[in-house]
Amino acid sequence: MPATPDPRAAAVLMLFGVLDRTPSERPAAAPAVHRDLDVLLLARASTLRSHPGEVAFPGGRVDPGDPDTVSAALREAREETGLDPSGVEVLGTLPAVPLAHSNHLVQPVLGWWREPTPVRVVDERESAAVFRTPVADLLDPANRGVTVLRRGGQEWRGPAFTVRSDQGDHTLWGFTAMLLDALFDRLGWSEPWDEARELPLPAPRRT
Known part of the structure; x- marks a missing residue:
């Protein structure tokens, strides 16, 4: 992905664990993916100016007081x-990804x-939901697709997932979906899915 000359450092936590609630109803094709393996996600508040309503990993900018990116995440x-x-338990870090549009x-x-400890929405101005999603559900071809973003005569297509929380269904797309898609492929967990199937983008923020 294209980089910028002087990007701001940021970090996200891709946290996997064992579900403390209802596991996936379907077995994944990969033997390593148990029905109760999950990943922690959050839905950003729809009122935020940056990436409103998007599903993401916990994370943000590295502050001056953070010793490193792991501490920041x-x-x-x-x-x-x-x-x-x-x-x-921190397992390691993946190669840093440049995001030119936000200079990070x-x-x-x-x-x-x-x-695991309980999780919740700490600040409603920042997050609309915090939830743990079974990895087997993310790998389900029925929950996979692409999103298509068209701006200025250009088209951007990327992997996407349908995820569910107590607040309803969400489309997980963009940077977070790209990381999950690449990790699943790298681990050999991915299952064949319809790369022509389009999933809806979140509704535009109301002003």
Whole structure:
């Protein structure tokens, strides 16, 4: 992806664990993906100016007081979801991804939720929902597709997922979907899905 000369450092936490509620109703094709394997996600508030209503990993900019990107990802996850970072085992980091449109260089931090703690919406001005999604559901071809963004005569197509929370269905797309899609492919978890199937983009923010 294209980079900018002086990007701002950011980090996201890709946190996997064992569901404490209802597991997926379907077995994944990959033997390593158990029905109760999940990933932590949040839905951003629809009133935000940046990426309103989008489903994302916990994360944000690296602050001056953060020792490194791992610390930043854990701090942001605590501030956004209320989780206890001491229960998170950091497995490592993935290559940083440049986001030219927002002038950020984002470091994905991969974690295992060794000792899960309750999560919630900490600040309603920032998040509309915080939820744990079964990985087997994300891998379900029925929940996979693409989103198509058309601007200025150009078209951008990218992987997308339908995810469900207590607040209803969401379309997971853009940067977060790209990371999940690449990770699933790298781990050999992906199942064949219809790359021509379009999923709806979130409705535009009302002013």
